[in-house]
Amino acid sequence: MDHLWSPWRYRFIENPRPDNGCVFCLAPQANRDADNLILHRARHHFVILNLYPYTTGHLMVVPYRHIARLGESGPDALAEMMALASRAEALLSGAYRPDGFNVGMNLGKAAGAGIAGHIHLHVLPRWAGDANFVSVIGETRVMPEALADTYEKLRRGWD
Numbered sequence: 001m002d003h004l005w006s007p008w009r010y011r012f013i014e015n016p017r018p019d020n021g022c023v024f025c026l027a028p029q030a031n032r033d034a035d036n037l038i039l040h041r042a043r044h045h046f047v048i049l050n051l052y053p054y055t056t057g058h059l060m061v062v063p064y065r066h067i068a069r070l071g072e073s074g075p076d077a078l079a080e081m082m083a084l085a086s087r088a089e090a091l092l093s094g095a096y097r098p099d100g101f102n103v104g105m106n107l108g109k110a111a112g113a114g115i116a117g118h119i120h121l122h123v124l125p126r127w128a129g130d131a132n133f134v135s136v137i138g139e140t141r142v143m144p145e146a147l148a149d150t151y152e153k154l155r156r157g158w159d
Helices: 005-012 023-029 075-096 147-158
Strands: 038-041 045-049 058-062 100-104 123-126
Touching: 005 075, 023 038, 023 045, 045 075, 045 147, 058 075, 075 100, 075 123, 075 147
Parallel strands: none
Antiparallel strands: 038 045, 045 058, 058 123, 100 123
């Protein structure tokens, strides 16, 4: 039997999140965008790579405000979120040539939100066959590109 190792993923599974604040609030406040994988800052939102991606290029559009519901956001902020998602789709299309995209949100813990108190919009490039026996049966993702490489590739595109 062959084994695929993804020890970086085990850190996420094994260690509960520290209760030292919201990661989506802390990341932009640190002013270390490359270290925190922040690709772009806009007026109401920032765009960040997912530290535990489902696919290469998996990013999120996150409001600076710590809000749990879309209704807590204003129309300008909601419009900006969609504009950034559209820009992310174009950037990811050029960088990776995916066959499609998943774009969405999980609002609340019961809906699957890993960080339930701070809304965020996922943008995931998808390829035919990217969910195979390894990810479905083995519950393991095989990422073909290191996060640092993804960051550099996509960061240039936001400039």
